[in-house]
Amino acid sequence: GNSVTQMEGPVTLSEEAFLTINCTYTATGYPSLFWYVQYPGEGLQLLLKATKADDKGSNKGFEATYRKETTSFHLEKGSVQVSDSAVYFCALKDSNYQLIWGAGTKLIIKP
């Protein structure tokens, strides 16, 4: 069946460091891929998405490229800020319009 695997957290970085959060997936067909972010005490918010191979989603300095050959959708940011501290979820949307979620990766940015 379809599944999403994310790197375990927490990931702890210093401000202005480079960020990568790995995400790989297993799916039939060509699912859409998403990154959501959850700030403390809030619901999940869409961060970025990609709908086909080689698409790059980007938002707020974050980027992720849909790599079909490696079935990956790694999240990257060149210079993180304290305000980026949150939990990040990778997800794919299957043919039934459900989101298949990764376990989430907690990101902690220290000043």
Next chain:
Amino acid sequence: DAGVIQSPRHEVTEMGQEVTLRCKPISGHDYLFWYRQTMMRGLELLIYFNNNVPIDDSGMPEDRFSAKMPNASFSTLKIQPSEPRDSAVYFCASSLRSAGTAGNQPQHFGDGTRLSIL
């Protein structure tokens, strides 16, 4: 634009009591999802509706849980009787079904209801 609205934001009650969580989806959205989030189990899909009809309730943990969507602008998730292990944050989300290429419409989440059963 108003997002997904959930109420209450916090609920604390004693075990055995009935709990009702409420959700107003974004106007025009035809999919509605109920999730539960805990530290131990992460984010779990409980049930989802399409055009007010329950499509998949296989994630509902027990018969104590029930969900309804009487119209396009309102849904409830009810737990009766409640138990301490039901303590979690419950999220409602809504989305549009995209025409043509399937699946590229995101889900929009409410801020959740933090439920504590004592």
